[in-house]
Amino acid sequence: MTKNQKLANHKTRWYWMRLIATVVIAVIFSAAHAQEKTIEGVIKGKDGEPVVAASISVKDTKIGTATDAEGKFRLTLPASLEKPVLVVSALNFQTAEVRLGAGQQTVELALDRKEKSMDEIIVTGYTNQKKGNVTGSVGVVSGKQLMDVASPNVSNLLQGKVAGVEVVNASGRPGSTPAITIRGRSTINSTTAPLWVVDGAIMSTEPVLNPADIESMSVLKDASSAALYGSRAANGVIVVTTKMAKGADRSDFSVSGKLGVTQFSMGKFKLMNSGQIYDYWKSFANQNAIPAYFNESLKQRNTNWLDIGSQNALTQDYNLSYSGVSGRAKIYSGINFYDEGGTVKGYKYNRVSGRLNVDYKLTNKLTFKPKIAVSFAKTDSTEHSIYDMYRNMPWDLPYDSAGRPVNARASGVTWYGRDLNNYLYDLQWNFTRGQTLSINSSADFQYDFNEHFSFKSTNNITYRADNGLGYIDPRSNAGLADIGRISNTAGRATSRFTNQMLTYKTDIGEHSISALAAYEYNDYTYNTNISTGKGIVPGVTVLNGAATPIAASGNITQYAFRSYLFNAAYSYSNRYSLQGSVRSDGSSRFSKKYGTFYSIGGAWNVHNESFFNVAAINYLRVRANYGGTGNTPSDYYGYYDLFGLSTQYNGSPSAFPTALGNKTLSWEKTYSTDAGVEIGLFDRLNLTVDLYRRNTSDLVYAVALPSVSGYVQQLQNIGAVVNKGIEATLSYAIIKSSKVQWNLDVTIGSNKNHVTELYKGQSQLNGNQVYKEGYDINTWYLPVWAGVNPDNGNPQWEVADASGNKTLTGTYSAATLQAGAAATPKYFGGINTNVSWAGLSLRVNTAFRKGSMIYYSDRETFDADGAYPTYNSMVLKSGWSRWTPENHNATHPLAYYGGNNNSNKPSTRYLEDGSFFRIRNITLGYSLPAYVVQKLKSKNIQANISFDNLLTLTKFSGLDPETIAYPQPKRIMFGLSIGF
Amino acid sequence: MTFHSINKLATIGAMLLMMGCSKLDRKPFDALTPEDFNTSQGSLQAVTNGNYARLKTMALGWHRVMEFPSDNVSLSGTTTSHLFYLYNYQRIPNNSFATSFWSNSYQVIVSNSKIIESVPEGTSKENDQLLGENYFLRAYLHFTLVNVFGRPYSQGADNLGVPIKLDGDPNNQPARSKVGEVYNAVLADLDKAESLMTVFKSNIYASREAAWALKARVYLYMENNQKAIEYAEKVINSGRFSLLPTSQFGQYPTFKPESNSETILAIKFIPDADHPSNGIGNIGSLYSVINGSGYGEMYASKPYLDLVRRFPADVRNKFIEPDxxxxxxxxxxxxxxxxxxxxxxxxxxxxxxxxxxxxxxxxxxxxxxxxxxxxxxxxxxxxxxxxxxxxxxNLRNGYPKFFITKCSRQEGQPQLWSPIVARLGEMYLIRAEAYAKLGDDAKAIADVNVIRARAGVPDYGLYDASALPAGKTALDLVLEERQLELAWEGHRKFDVYRNKRDMDRRYPGTHLSGNSPISLIKWNDAFIVEFIPQSQMLSQPNLVQNP
Structure with a gap:
């Protein structure tokens, strides 16, 4: 980055800080000092306990405050307001209104506790349903629950919060997105990612969203809730609703800022230092094979490459939002600036995003709901090489005596590491940059014909433009031959979505009926170009400055869906609910375009039955449903025989048969059954338990064809897999006095998976895993490590004959591949707890996973018994030991220069327990008391300090059992938020 | 709400519906369907080009399976890459290079067959030429496959070879044929190729002469020495090719193939487009670092250095550049x-x-x-x-960097090289070997001397058939010359084992590191033949694995 750019970056940051500060100060001091009167009061529960943080607003004004730890509040009103009406609302209490008499200056109010409401509205995508009518399994996370770990991505924040939703973080690199699997993997070649729906529009991929803009997220897990999304719903659906102003005639600003530091997190992992690697070499059994340069003076050269490549970095996250209601219009607007530096040096991520949501009631019947969200993310990378940080030798010195990076490839330089790569040398000049512009815009409207019929139109265009620049300097090793290179990449994704829906609802006595019918169309185009030029003057970053164009490529890919959907729900007397839906989906990816998906579900609110009268049970409902969803193959053109054109011979056009089409290709079909119980006990305990079974058939399977067929594979609908599991969500109010509230939430999901049918019953390799009938879909398939031969320190593996008899071998290629443990966790979830007392709050969120076996492939190179002598090695984990003539009972073979009989080749030796328990976040917050807040003319002021990834318990020998190579950082953040 | 505004609403609704009413078909932009083709020469040319292009894609694996098990190379470090197991004879059944070589070869073979099935002979000279090129490629790939995955013909024509695939039907998945049967199929295809190809386009496309050259090699491997001589001579006497003069021979790889009078057939790589990522994935990359381009981890072996350095004037020394x-x-x-x-x-x-x-x-x-x-x-x-x-x-892991540059520097680009399928120099050596086996030492040595003299070996270094060096037969000298001349062109491994000789790997290199290295390989060892790729064994149950 140049100095100017740095300056510009600084300027932008300062600009934002100043803007926020100005707004805050202006609002605080601009309040007029007109003639005023003061009202004081106290709000209690019916039990006499004070109600903390109850919100008090004055009807038809913008005046409001909140109660303090003793339930007290104080309001200043203009004297002109003679008989003001106070609206009092608080969590878990029913909202109340009091009209004050003229001159009344004190008020005391007792609030009714809210029953665990079955009237709560659950967003299920096309419909909003009362909780008491929902027949499917829907996990709801509120916007508030999301906001804990500092992350620009919503998906990161879901970990541990919804039962059955497994979130595995892929990398600790800022801005990286995790993998989400809902209720187990049910596909081989297609995506396992859930479908994302934002404000009614189906997204082509995980959307770019500012977590602070989110009102709620619903995770649709079973057929009854998801089948309305048909052919794309088999992996579950995540429905996001963004914020909108609530209430009447209000105006709320909120400013918040978080600033903190991240730290590279090593876990238990340790690399050898100079002396340790020296001693390791000394232990090699074939000392005569060691090159002559090896001598004790090497111990003087001690470079800690992990120290060189890692750092403490800054994270900043600022939000400014406004929501207001006035007359016919409601508005929500949010701006976010997020900036995070990598804990591996040289990587910066930042994003500016803004959103504007408007509801405008043109007439009593017609409402326009335009929305637009724009975000611009930038990455700037001169990232240090993680691979080399783990493997470069401590004996190699990265800098010369003048402090300049050494060119390990230059003639005459002594360099011991096998890759001759001092990555710091090329990093002096070379970099990559990326920019992503995302625009998500909706032009929605709703027309209510009468109280029964409405027409809803949802129309969305989502556009994403990715631009990348790769710069290779003429001075760097990579750029010498070409005299430097510049590469530009551009990708543009456009997704268009439209849904025209007619809804009907009516209540006739105790019967309540609702229905919808809709037409939907969605298409997607991705357009990409890459161009590269060579021959540049150092510093030039555009292709016009390159002497010769050397490569250009580009492509367009497209798909489209057209769908018709119908849903009807019926409920009787708040006791019985019945619901069914049908969707017909047409897809461009098949020769036979259309398929139909349906579901049916019912629920029974037992607690509403007259015969049921158990005081301890607040509510009890059971529900069950059955239905089908689909998963569309990742391949857009699977039914065509294709001749690929992306090659040339001698610069002339070339075509080669690349794909064997399948005219009968169709969706993967998942038929699932779900049964759930929801129960509320003692006003304290809420428990939801779901049992499910998901049968997926017609797996789209890239059947490996023998090459004599002329093809590598063909997509076929062959194979089946079953997922069955149990999920539980428990929330328990440990203490719920008005002063102190302590809640505990636990989510846990357990999923069992096995493949029931494969092409011709044949097992199919998938890297180090296998698809095999009767086995988990993520089953490891490796030679079984039989430890070290105590007699000679050599490695041993199992040989299994057809009848399962096992013998040992010392020859790697003779070892039998065996299906064993799986990467699928046995169970996973989160434990979250929340304590608040007198303005103080403490929140602890954790996530855990048990029984997932992970293959730690990096150990093939840095725990290799000498096979890679000129790579650094990891220090043996406690409990591990190496065979020596004295220690015959060892985990690790005798080391040789060059390795011991392929001991480092893939085997169960490197399979490790990836279970973990992680404290994802601890947030300690303090809300200023109401009287102080009001003095500052604000509605609320909260300060907090939070810690991310403070502690991880795991047996894994590496850095992070989730991300493996780039660990998730530890982080401490200081935050302040003000509402006014 | 007035009637008027309902109208407006209807109009908007209709517009939105229109947006959704386009057709549901989507076709790829970077591929064609069979309907897009006809049998015109243009598309026939494009698909034939596609077959050559695929040979480029697979060149790396193709080169490595043939060259790395030889005694021309010396690796300076252990590596995660499966090239290691080609090099050190510690075979693994899922070797990625062997797999890529098998898989791509058969894909090209099927593409060849599709053209052969769909284009009738005799429509035009140009179409026949293209048909002939496809017959040639199909023969060449079967021939190379049978030598990598089967034992040498000379060790038994009844040993298991490879599947013979002569049609475009994806459902016909033949089992392995015997080595002899594969050779017969290769010769049959070459007969067709020879008769159909009458247009010589240039040496980057198959030609009748290339078919003769390959026949000469096939017959040599079959020890049908008369035929080998016959076809080698057809090429030599065709007048189409000439040995590069001594003064230019040292720059052999730097010419673009069409400007190289000696090359009979090369798979052409063009600058820039076929040198992506600074040439890091190209064949020469492992052999040298040139201007920062290349890994430079595998060097000329000590035995090869000893051989080539006997005469400093031997220009073949120029293919090795000490760092x-x-x-x-x-x-x-x-x-x-x-x-x-x-x-x-x-x-x-x-x-x-x-x-x-x-x-x-x-x-x-x-x-x-x-x-x-x-x-x-x-x-x-x-x-x-x-x-x-x-x-x-400069050293790497203690190994002096004797960079090999015989696969680099085409047209001045560091790791650009067009792999040679056949060149005239080999024809002389084929004839020499055949004569030596027929007992005609004089003719054998005469051909060896042509090659030696051209390489710049001084007169006193040429051989005299009547006074062979002590302890050496004419065949020994031919094989030695083949190693010298054809190193890093993929011949050495086959030359050693088909002549039932052993490979002596007792020289510096990481093939000797680790516990239980293999240093001396007997011609009848099981492991001189690659395993049939594991993925093929799984997807094609009628395949039988090599011992």
Whole structure:
């Protein structure tokens, strides 16, 4: 980055800080000092306990405050307001209104506790349903629950919060997105990612969203809730609703800022230092094979490459939002600036995003709901090489005596590491940059014909433009031959979505009926170009400055869906609910375009039955449903025989048969059954338990064809897999006095998976895993490590004959591949707890996973018994030991220069327990008391300090059992938020 | 709401519906469907080009499975890449290069067959030429496959070879045929190729001469020596090719193939487009670092160095570029110790003598055939070792970097090279070997001498059929010359084992590191043949694995 750019970056940051500060100060001091009167009061529960943080607003004004730890509040009103009406609302209490008499200056109010409401509205995508009518399994996370770990991505924040939703973080690199699997993997070649729906529009991929803009997220897990999304719903659906102003005639600003530091997190992992690697070499059994340069003076050269490549970095996250209601219009607007530096040096991520949501009631019947969200993310990378940080030798010195990076490839330089790569040398000049512009815009409207019929139109265009620049300097090793290179990449994704829906609802006595019918169309185009030029003057970053164009490529890919959907729900007397839906989906990816998906579900609110009268049970409902969803193959053109054109011979056009089409290709079909119980006990305990079974058939399977067929594979609908599991969500109010509230939430999901049918019953390799009938879909398939031969320190593996008899071998290629443990966790979830007392709050969120076996492939190179002598090695984990003539009972073979009989080749030796328990976040917050807040003319002021990834318990020998190579950082953040 | 605004609403609704009413078909932009093709020459040419293009894609694996098991190469480090197991004979059944070689070969073979099935013969000279090219490629790939995955023909025509695939039907998945059957199929295809190809386009496309050249090689491998001579001579006498003169021979790989009079057929790589990512994935990348381009981890072997350095005037020395340490004036006397490691002893020149810098001891010297001296170091215990005198070199893991540049520098681009399928030099050596086997030493040695003289070997270094060097047969000399001449072009492994000779790998290189290395390979060892790729075994149950 140049100095100017740095300056510009600084300027932008300062600009934002100043803007926020100005707004805050202006609002605080601009309040007029007109003639005023003061009202004081106290709000209690019916039990006499004070109600903390109850919100008090004055009807038809913008005046409001909140109660303090003793339930007290104080309001200043203009004297002109003679008989003001106070609206009092608080969590878990029913909202109340009091009209004050003229001159009344004190008020005391007792609030009714809210029953665990079955009237709560659950967003299920096309419909909003009362909780008491929902027949499917829907996990709801509120916007508030999301906001804990500092992350620009919503998906990161879901970990541990919804039962059955497994979130595995892929990398600790800022801005990286995790993998989400809902209720187990049910596909081989297609995506396992859930479908994302934002404000009614189906997204082509995980959307770019500012977590602070989110009102709620619903995770649709079973057929009854998801089948309305048909052919794309088999992996579950995540429905996001963004914020909108609530209430009447209000105006709320909120400013918040978080600033903190991240730290590279090593876990238990340790690399050898100079002396340790020296001693390791000394232990090699074939000392005569060691090159002559090896001598004790090497111990003087001690470079800690992990120290060189890692750092403490800054994270900043600022939000400014406004929501207001006035007359016919409601508005929500949010701006976010997020900036995070990598804990591996040289990587910066930042994003500016803004959103504007408007509801405008043109007439009593017609409402326009335009929305637009724009975000611009930038990455700037001169990232240090993680691979080399783990493997470069401590004996190699990265800098010369003048402090300049050494060119390990230059003639005459002594360099011991096998890759001759001092990555710091090329990093002096070379970099990559990326920019992503995302625009998500909706032009929605709703027309209510009468109280029964409405027409809803949802129309969305989502556009994403990715631009990348790769710069290779003429001075760097990579750029010498070409005299430097510049590469530009551009990708543009456009997704268009439209849904025209007619809804009907009516209540006739105790019967309540609702229905919808809709037409939907969605298409997607991705357009990409890459161009590269060579021959540049150092510093030039555009292709016009390159002497010769050397490569250009580009492509367009497209798909489209057209769908018709119908849903009807019926409920009787708040006791019985019945619901069914049908969707017909047409897809461009098949020769036979259309398929139909349906579901049916019912629920029974037992607690509403007259015969049921158990005081301890607040509510009890059971529900069950059955239905089908689909998963569309990742391949857009699977039914065509294709001749690929992306090659040339001698610069002339070339075509080669690349794909064997399948005219009968169709969706993967998942038929699932779900049964759930929801129960509320003692006003304290809420428990939801779901049992499910998901049968997926017609797996789209890239059947490996023998090459004599002329093809590598063909997509076929062959194979089946079953997922069955149990999920539980428990929330328990440990203490719920008005002063102190302590809640505990636990989510846990357990999923069992096995493949029931494969092409011709044949097992199919998938890297180090296998698809095999009767086995988990993520089953490891490796030679079984039989430890070290105590007699000679050599490695041993199992040989299994057809009848399962096992013998040992010392020859790697003779070892039998065996299906064993799986990467699928046995169970996973989160434990979250929340304590608040007198303005103080403490929140602890954790996530855990048990029984997932992970293959730690990096150990093939840095725990290799000498096979890679000129790579650094990891220090043996406690409990591990190496065979020596004295220690015959060892985990690790005798080391040789060059390795011991392929001991480092893939085997169960490197399979490790990836279970973990992680404290994802601890947030300690303090809300200023109401009287102080009001003095500052604000509605609320909260300060907090939070810690991310403070502690991880795991047996894994590496850095992070989730991300493996780039660990998730530890982080401490200081935050302040003000509402006014 | 008025009637008027309902109208407006209806209009908007209709517009939105229209947006959704386009057709649901989507076709790829970077591929064609069979309906897009007809049998015009243009599309026939495009698909034939596609087959050559696929040979480019697979060139890396193709080169490695043939060259790395030879004694021309010396690897300087262990590696995660599966090339390691081609190099050190510790076979693995899922070797990615062997898999890629098998898989791509059969894909091209099927594409060849599709063209052969769909285009009738005799429509035009140009179409017949294209058909012939496809027959040629199908023959060449079957031939290479059977030599990598089957035992040499000379070790038994009844051994298991590879599947013979002569149609475009994806459902016909033949099992392995016998080696002899595969050779017969290869010859049948070459007959067709020979008769159909009448247009010589250039040496980057198959031609009748290329078919003859391949036939010569096939017959040589079958030890049908008369036929081998016949076809080698057809090529030699065609007048289409000429040996590069000595003055240009040292630049052999730098020419673009069409400008190289000696190349009979090469798979052409073009600058930039076929040198992506700075050429890091190209064949030469492992052999040298040129201008920062390449890994440079595999070097010329010590036995090869000894062979080629016998005559400093031999221009084949130019294909090896020692990587000297810049700024150093140190001279090394290099020898290989009993652990097969290089030992580099700094020496000082004094007239014709070299003194060991540390001890002042003078190296023994003996006059050699060139009238210069060979130098010897006397080690403790009286052991006497011949040394290489070299300027101080850069090392990797203790291995001096004798970069191989025979697969680099085409048209000045570091790792650009068009792999050679056949060249005229080989034809002389085929004829020489066939004559030697027929007992005609004079003719055999005459051909060897053509190659040696062209390489710049001085007259006193040429052989005399009536006075062969002690202990050497004419065949020994032909095979030695084949190694010298055809190194890094993929011949050596086949040449050794088909002649039932053993491969001596007792020289520096990481094939000897680790526990239980393989240093001496017998011609009848099971592991000279690659495993049938595991993925193929799984997807094609009628395949039988090699022992």
């Amino acid at each position: 000297y340490k810049t700024g150093s004036s140190v001279i090394w006397a290099m020898y290989v110790n009993e652990n097969y490691q290089y030992v580099n002893v700094p020496v000082t020149k004094a007239g014709d003598d070299y003194k060991i810098t540390a001890t002042g001891e003078t190296l023994d010297k003996e006059t050699n055939i060139n009238g210069a001296y060979d130098y010897y170091i006397v080690l403790a215990g009286g052991l006497r070792k011949k040394v290489i005198i070299e300027k101080e070199m």
